[in-house]
Amino acid sequence: MEGQREGRALAGRTLITGGAGFIGSRLAARLLAERQPVILLDNFSDYYDPARKRANIADLRSEFPDRPPLVVEADVRDRAALSQLFVAEEIRRVAHLAGMAAVRYSVERAPLYAEVNTLGSVNVLECARQHEVENFILASTSSVYGNAAPPFREDQIPDRPLAPYPASKRAAELMAHTTHVLFGLNVTIARLFNVYGPAGRPDMMPLKVLDWLHEGRVIPMYDGGALRRDWTYIDDTVEALFRALQQPLGYEILNLGFGATRSFAEFVAIYEELTGIVARKEHLPAPPSEPDTLWSDPTKARRLLGWQPKTDLRTGLQATWDWYRGAVLSR
Numbered sequence: 649m650e651g652q653r654e655g656r657a658l659a660g661r662t663l664i665t666g667g668a669g670f671i672g673s674r675l676a677a678r679l680l681a682e683r684q685p686v687i688l689l690d691n692f693s694d695y696y697d698p699a700r701k702r703a704n705i706a707d708l709r710s711e712f713p714d715r716p717p718l719v720v721e722a723d724v725r726d727r728a729a730l731s732q733l734f735v736a737e738e739i740r741r742v743a744h745l746a747g748m749a750a751v752r753y754s755v756e757r758a759p760l761y762a763e764v765n766t767l768g769s770v771n772v773l774e775c776a777r778q779h780e781v782e783n784f785i786l787a788s789t790s791s792v793y794g795n796a797a798p799p800f801r802e803d804q805i806p807d808r809p810l811a812p813y814p815a816s817k818r819a820a821e822l823m824a825h826t827t828h829v830l831f832g833l834n835v836t837i838a839r840l841f842n843v844y845g846p847a848g849r850p851d852m853m854p855l856k857v858l859d860w861l862h863e864g865r866v867i868p869m870y871d872g873g874a875l876r877r878d879w880t881y882i883d884d885t886v887e888a889l890f891r892a893l894q895q896p897l898g899y900e901i902l903n904l905g906f907g908a909t910r911s912f913a914e915f916v917a918i919y920e921e922l923t924g925i926v927a928r929k930e931h932l933p934a935p936p937s938e939p940d941t942l943w944s945d946p947t948k949a950r951r952l953l954g955w956q957p958k959t960d961l962r963t964g965l966q967a968t969w970d971w972y973r974g975a976v977l978s979r
């Protein structure tokens with residue numbers, strides 16, 4: 649497939665796959681603010697409304713009118729399109745964020761997750777090593793740890809994933825390792841922990857709970873709201889990814905989580921307080937795909953990247969709520 653392109657050509661760019669998505673577009677903004685040129689590759693998947701992704705691109709163009717990103721509409725499953733892109737453009741670094749996220753959605757869709765997250769990653773890794781890029785960041789997930797003993801450290805062996813999503817990401821991590829060993833590609837595996845914030849993913853709890861509160865809908869409380877997650881604010885995640893991109897490390901796995909957990913019950917209670925709306929709750933057993941606790945030990949990322957996440961959950965949810973009031977409720 650011939651990728652569709654917009655924007656002007658610049659040399660030595662960073663390729664962000666999934667660059668129209670939540671994290672990819674904010675990482676692009678960070679790089680553009682540092683005057684580092686970017687190429688954004690995305691297939692504008694309809695897993696959630698592609699209009700949000702088009703809006704992310706439009707925001708970048710209005711934020712950086714003098715240096716707009718090159719946008720390539722293509723699919724990471726399309727090896728020919730990737731190959732053409734790497735031949736046509738000088739790509740120095742890759743942040744590979746394109747992927748199908750969402751644990752529960754993956755349960756009935758194992759082939760799709762294997763094709764996009766595993767094979768798609770292999771396709772991008774192959775181009776990167778053939779074109780000798782300096783550094784490759786692979787977005788992986790905290791859910792690879794499954795029900796391992798928290799807080800998670802990178803030296804725990806995550807070989808008991810609970811759903812196709814983490815299994816497909818773990819497989820990509822392993823293929824990245826072989827690419828490093830055989831071809832010397834610098835790879836940093838970024839295990840992301842529940843990233844949230846303004847203009848976040850509409851399928852994730854930080855925006856879904858706000859929708860449910862406003863629509864007066866019942867909120868499912870798995871295991872009575874006892875599941876614990878390590879919520880990480882978008883600006884903190886982007887800062888870590890930005891630092892990782894500038895710093896080839898050989899092959900390293902880094903936990904990029906805030907480093908503390910809150911139960912879902914506590915999470916909902918913060919939103920009740922911020923919005924002044926009392927939640928209607930339904931208690932349900934947690935599905936077997938959901939780990940009890942996802943909790944990062946971020947010591948290694950602090951040591952290797954000098955990264956220190958700053959935004960606690962209450963502050964981050966306040967910012968998310970402020971954005972939601974302006975962007976969603978005022979529509």
Ligand SMILES: NC(=O)c1ccc[n+]([C@@H]2O[C@H](COP(=O)([O-])OP(=O)(O)OC[C@H]3O[C@@H](n4cnc5c(N)ncnc54)[C@H](O)[C@@H]3O)[C@@H](O)[C@H]2O)c1
Pocket residue numbers: 665666667668669670671672689690691692693694701722723724725744745746747748749750764768787788789790839840841842843844849
């Ligand atoms: N948000 C989180 O909490 C979180 C946690 C762990 C891992 N991650 C990973 O980080 C990455 C970015 O996540 P996000 O929250 O920004 O999600 P997102 O869905 O907003 O972004 C992913 C982007 O990838 C694109 N994409 C999907 N399939 C593609 C394909 N076949 N070819 C090209 N592009 C494709 C989508 O259109 C989307 O714009 C994903 O790989 C995700 O698995 C995210």
